[in-house]
Amino acid sequence: MVKRRLSTCPVCGGTLKIIKYKCERCETAISGEFPIEEFASLNDEQLVFLKVFIRTRGNLSELQKEIGVSYPTAKARLEDLVRAMGYETEDDSRAKTLKILEKIENGEITPEEAKEILKKYRS
Numbered sequence: 855m856v857k858r859r860l861s862t863c864p865v866c867g868g869t870l871k872i873i874k875y876k877c878e879r880c881e882t883a884i885s886g887e888f889p890i891e892e893f894a895s896l897n898d899e900q901l902v903f904l905k906v907f908i909r910t911r912g913n914l915s916e917l918q919k920e921i922g923v924s925y926p927t928a929k930a931r932l933e934d935l936v937r938a939m940g941y942e943t944e945d946d947s948r949a950k951t952l953k954i955l956e957k958i959e960n961g962e963i964t965p966e967e968a969k970e971i972l973k974k975y976r977s
Contacts, residue, residue, distance in 0.1 A: 861895045890899050892939040
C-alpha cells in the first residue's frame, strides 16, 4: 500500500502544515512551517487523472477513452487540475479580461488604468 503525505486534517478537513522534519540517520530535527508541494495537495481523483494524462502523453482524446468520459469532461478535469496546482487557466485569464472591460464600460476605470492592470496580470 502506498502511503501518501496528508495534506488535510482527517478530523475537520482543514489544511495541514508540515512543521518538523527529522533525519532517520543522525536524528537531526528541523522545525518550522514548510509548504506542502502542489502534488501532495491533489485529491485522489486529480492524482489518477494526472497519472493517466502523463501515461497518454497529454493526449486528451486517448485520456477520455481510457477513463471513460467525454472530451468536454476531460478538458474540465484538466482545468480543475491546473487550478488545484495553483496555476491560472485560460478561462481564468479570459474572465479577468472581461471583468476589466466591463469596468471600462461602466466608467469605473479608464482605458489607461485597464492597460496597467493587464500588464500586472501578464507579469
